[in-house]
Every structure is written in structure tokens, then in C-alpha cells.
Amino acid sequence: MKPKIWMSSPHMGGTEQQFVNEAFDTNWIAPLGPNVNGFEQDLELFLDQGSHVAALSSGTAGLHLGLVLLGVKQGDEVICQSMTFSATANPISYIGAKPVFVDSEKDTWNISHELLEVAIKDRLAKGITPRAIVPVHLYGMPAKMDEIMDIARHYQIPVLEDAAEALGSSINGRKCGTFGDIGVLSFNGNKIITTSGGGALVSAHSSVVKDARFLATQARDEAPHYQHSQIGYNYRMSNICAGIGRGQMQVIADRIKQRRSVYNRYVDHLGGISGIHFLHEPAGYFSNRWLTTVLIDKDEAGFTREDLRLALEKENIESRPLWKPMHMQPVFEGCTYYGDGTSEKLFETGLCLPSGSNLSNDDLERVLDVIDTFIK
Ligand SMILES: *Cc1c(COP(=O)(O)O)cnc(C)c1O
Secondary structure, eight states, X not given: OOOOBOSSOOOOOSSHHHXXXXXXXXXXXXXXSHHHHHHHHHHHHHHOXXXXXXXXXXXXXXXXXXXXXXXXXXXXXXXXXXXXXXXXXXHHHXXXXXXXXXXXXXXXXXXXXXXXXXXXXXXXXXXXXXXXXXOBOXXXXXXXHHHHHHHHHHTTOOBEEEOTTOTTOEEXXXXXXXXXXXXXXXXXXXXXXXXXXXXXXXXXXXXXHHHHHHHHBTTOOSSXXXXXXXXXXXXXXXXXXXXXXXXXXXXXXXXXXXXXXXXHHHHHHHTTSTTEEEOOOOTTEEOOOSSEEEEEOHHHHSSOHHHHHHHHHHTTXXXXXXXXXXXXXXXXXXXXXXXXXXXXXXXXXEEEEOOOTTOOXXXXXXXXXXHHHXXX
């Protein structure tokens, strides 16, 4: 059996270990320290827009803190993109709030701003004001943030932007994570850069990020003893992990280039095949191409995405269906949903292909060969 080809695996740049060694040498083995501060500064510079950043233990922690900071309370409703990873929606449940799921649009596969407005109007007509909106940039493709923010401002509902998959993506040069009232990043092992596990909360307001750091370190009031007037969390990033992050930030531009070149290779090779469709960037949109995804139209192609997935699996190549929408998940059964079937169709026909920045040319050719043989 040939060695496994993964969809997306960690890709170190070289200097990560130096930052980690520094942490050992200076005994900063804690959820604070010079690497945490340095990593936050690296991210602030990269995101621009006057962003402030708090490094956290995970993207999920960032989403949870984001909802807390936006004032979401038990029993509130939060509008959430249905097509996403469960980590987008779970924190809504941590708070005891209720997710209201909204379907995707065809251009970006992210939340439809038209259905978003339908949902808001209908909730308001029922006497309920949604307390937050959570759009997601799936696979690195930016959601239609200008349209979403216009609607959010009009109805005065804050936006928590899940940019976990979209570090380095942008719309007209403005980076994902900086559009919402609060943005969230992830540095899990499979993301475009990794700290092994980790995340960050982003805001244009330094006071919001200060509050995030306070809540993330057990909400300790200023006092010589342990004094608390709020419920706190243990969500800060470790100085060890942040060292990995500092090394990764030195190569992020390359990582994006490499992911985009993997995408281009797939398009060059498979773009002409009837029934295989790629997700193109709308004008002004820039995707980090975290994962290359295809839609398989079985009538045109003569096979389904599951046929292709199994053919790849047989050759020890990992691929996966697109995210299964939250409104179809057993755990969210019975939740309110506004949709027109777009995300259901995407789930049924979509496949994520091996897309790592460390995918060698030989491995990529092996994947393409298996696809060629399968199609013949
Ligand atoms: C990875 C991911 C998260 C969660 O981030 P973690 O750092 O793994 O907690 C949230 N939302 C989306 C869309 C993700 O892909």
C-alpha cells in the first residue's frame, strides 16, 4: 500500500523550534509569556485595519468568548450559517442560547445575505430580536461580508465572524477576521497555519480584546487575593504553542501561495472534465484556498462524489464530503432553519481534495492519476 496522502496536515517552516526552545530556556512554560505577546503582534500586523488580537487555546474558545462579549445570554437567539463545522454552532449551545440556521448561497457557499434578511425579518415579526449573526468563510472563501455587515448594521445586530478557515483570505484587500464586530481564527493542526491547537479573537477595539484576555484568564479582579465578580474561563494560549505560531507566521505568505498553486493544478487538470465544478473567486475576493473543493454533477459526470471518494480511499488518499449542514445534524434537530436547499445540495455533491501546502508534486500527481484512471 502506498503511503497515506492527507487532506491537510501540519507544515512547519523551520524556526518554530527556536521559539519553543526560547520558552524552555527562559522557563516561560505557561499560558502567557513573550511568545504569546509576539504572536499576537504578528497577527495584528498581518491583519492590519488597526486589529487587536488575543491568542487563545482554540478557535472554539474564541467563538464562545465572542458570544459572551457580544452579550448573548441564555434563551437568546443567534443566527448562524448552517453549512459549517459544528464548532461554529456549539458555543451558542454552551451559553444556552438557540441557534437559528440560515442556508448558503451559490457564489461562495457561505451564508446567503438574502436569506439572512428573510430570517431577521421573520424573527422580528415573531417578536424575537436575534442577538448575533455568525457568518463563516468556508474553505477560505470569504462570505459576502459587505452585504452581511450592511444588513447587520441596519437591524443593529452584532456580527461574530468565524474566520477559522480563512487566515490570509480577503475582500478587496481587507483581511477576513476584520469585518465583524469580533473575528475568530483557528490554528488547529489542519488549518493553514497551526500552533498544534490554538485560536485567536480579533477586534478593532482594544477594550474588547482586553476584556477577552480578562475572561480567558479566569476573570481575576485586581486584588492580592483571588477575587472574582464575573464567571471566567481558562482559554489563554500557551507560550509553547505561541512559539510555534511565531515560526508559522514567518511562512504564512508561502503557505497561501502553496495552497493556491495546489488549487490551480487541480483546475488545470480537471477543469475541462464534464461534471466537475470548482468554486471560483467573485471579483475582488481572494481565497487562501485552505482546501480545494469540487462539486460532482452526477448526470454530467456519470459518477457521484461518493464514487470518487471511495476510489481515492482505495488508493490510501484522504478526501471528504463538504461540511454537513447543521440543520441536518441530529444534535441540532428541531432548530429553526431558513433555507432553499443550497447547502443540502452542496453536501450531497461536494468533495474536499488533498490540499496541504506540504503536498509534494509527486503526491499531487498521484492523486490526479487516481482520478484520471477512475474517470476512464
Ligand atoms: C476549525 C474550525 C473551528 C474551530 O477551531 P478550533 O481551533 O479547532 O477550535 C471553528 N469554525 C470553523 C469553520 C472551523 O473550520
